[in-house]
Amino acid sequence: MSDPEFFDHGELVAVLTTQPLDRLLDYKAPEGGCFPGAFVEVPLGPRKVLGVVWGPGRGDFDRAKIRSVIRVLDVAPMREEMRAFLGRAADYTLTPMPAMLRLATRAPGLGDPPSMRKIYRLGDCAPDRMTDARARVLELLRDFGGLAFTLKELAEMAGVTSSVIKGLVKQGAVREEDSPRDLPFPQLDPDLCGKDLTEDQTAAADTLRAAMRSDSYGTTLLKGVTGSGKTEVYLEAVAEALRLGKQALVLLPEIALTAEFLTRVEARFGARPAEWHSGATMTERRRVWRMVGQGDAQLVVGARSALFLPFRHLGLIIVDEEHDTSYKQEDGVLYNARDMAVLRAAICGSQVILASATPSLESWANAEAGKYDRLELTARFGAAVLPEMKAIDMRAEQMQAGTWISPTLRRAVLDRMEKGEQALLFINRRGYAPVTLCRACGQQIGCDHCDARMVEHRFLKRLMCHQCGETKPVPETCPSCGAEGRLAPVGPGIERLAEEAGAAFPDANIAVLSSDMFGSARALKAKIEEIAEGEADIIIGTQLVAKGHNFPKLTLVGVIDADLGLQGSDLRAAERTFQLMRQVAGRAGRAERPGQALLQTFQPEHPVIRAILSGDEIGFWKAEAAERQVAGVPPYGRMAGIILSGPEVGPVFDLGNAMARNDAPLRQIGAQVFGPAPAPIARIRGRHRVRLLIKAPKGVPLQEAIARWIAPLRLKGDLRLSVDIDPQSFY
Ligand code: ADP
Ligand code: ZN
16 A cells, blocks of 8 residues: 555654654644645654654554644655655664654754844944954954854854844944845856866766766766866766756765865855755754755755755765765764765665765775776876875984984975975874873873873863863873873874974974864864965874865875874774875875875885885775675675673673674574674773674675664663664774
8 A cells, every 4th residue: 555645634644753762653634634754743741742744644542542743844844765765774774763863854943934033244334443352243254255144143153242243233334134034045057167177077077967867876986086176077967967957965074175165166156055064053054954855955065964954856966085984973873974875866866976086995896896887087187296105114214202203204394395385294193192101100191981091182281082072181290100290292193293393394384284273164264275375384284184175385295104094903994094195195286296295104015005105006906805805894795883881891791792692683694793892992981882793794684683683682771782884993
């Protein structure tokens, strides 16, 4: 029996709510009836909660006791394809449906009726008297180039009271206007001003446009070295989507990247697209959510959760830097946005473009197997050529204790400075020093709540735990033996490297780029723009700089510790190191001047380091694939992680052992359980953590087996269990 098209007043409907219940609830359709997919408010006990009409009610409940839907919200009903997507994504990630619905409704006040409100934008007059607070408001409005804000938002962002803003309004320095709450986004013009593409680029763009016109599902891996014009090419696919009247979604791995990208979109299509990420205001989020749903936002640029927006006719999803690990959500619902993008596209017949200079082994294998199409851009655009890569053999360098810049690297940096070019020193570690050690007793300062060492952050003048975020002042005396003045930093972090660089290059203008050193995405963006314009001789950066920024004057990249990533026991350690080193090196020589990348390493003969230096990507992927095939691990086998946690270690292990003993549902599909074992970080925020690992052959119903395996478990007390399908990290 197929679902009815409409439910009349009083008919039974099944409603999925955002509350953690394990079933749908029956209600009576309200006066005026409702469509399947309607967003509704329903009574639950004494409360009113948000829900979606999922289908006909089951009617296995005393009809007289069934309550009525309170009201239907004034937003477009959830489309059938979206309901199907949430269901499939829930099955795949073993996530309860209410949690999926919460992901899909992450905007405040969805049900509020459209209304007018006061907004504030820059006025024409200068205030009679300038105060710090007033200057902050005006500067903020200027920074956002004509955007308007509500009183509350403006006051919060500028850190002033609302009376400061009201004062500015009186003087005409700020304008107060009435505005409907949620405005459609401006139209984008696909034919405005595309660049003249090179032959390579044209061919790729033609293929992508044709795929768009096919009006069916397909995934294309768009591979091309950094600077080859992948973005230019996929914007042509976006243009085609716009011409066809379809919506497009571009996922980016970092909020810090969005600003640069938005400017590019504006130049290409004449207006700014909708933005969706954690930095957006609540008002803006609700507007995006509603406009996407009614088809009044043609293009959304956002973070992974944008995948759960209620698109009306989604034609294209682009996952830029598809190999990036931040696409895997690591708390709450554990999903990989890259995989979910493919799932969503398959359900609604859209195209996916996965763009990367260094694709993940998963996508590489899917392309090899013919599941994905493949397009490749081999040359950098214009005169730019790929940097020359070389190792600096640290065993042969004369190093002073407590320093990390080798004489060879130092000479290379000085040489670039003389030429008026920029150099980047890369270290993938935040803070000042990873370890603080007592020279008297050998104790390392650890976090009180986690099984992790505290990292010194001189910039913040505190020690910080990178697991739970707890900070404390650097103590004067050793907390263990009480010795005074004997605590010493060990090893380098970005702040310590900056200190060393300051001494080694006293004449240089040094810029430090680490995500934790900027209060806001806006401050970070400003810094990046400054650097791009040449405002620094030396850039010192963490992972953050490896991603997509354009620094035209940058011609030298020095990697301080190329061996760092190789030490982990992680399945993907080699792949990650390869990707990261190639990405970082790709920052050099993006404009006319040729670049060079120097990798400091103690093991220049390591196969991964050799592959990075020789640039033999195919060789590297093949070797890595062969190893994983033999081991039966992803992408040639399936894995799932189970993380158990609780305040006492005993019960956590007991549960893990019981699970390992009762593994029949897994054995039936040929899967194996390993563990329980203490997690590499055995305690976080005071909770003890234990892991089990499941390995299964490809093509077996792994999720279904896990669901049957864990269904009978009753978690006692404060025990928690989470399932991580296709785990990316194993901490
Ligand atoms: P990728 O995404 O592969 O790193 P981009 O698309 O960002 O490469 O291109 C690198 C730089 O070269 C950008 O500044 C881009 O505007 C420029 N560029 C690429 N192709 C062209 C073209 N055909 N005409 C003009 N500029 C181009
Ligand atoms: Zn901690």
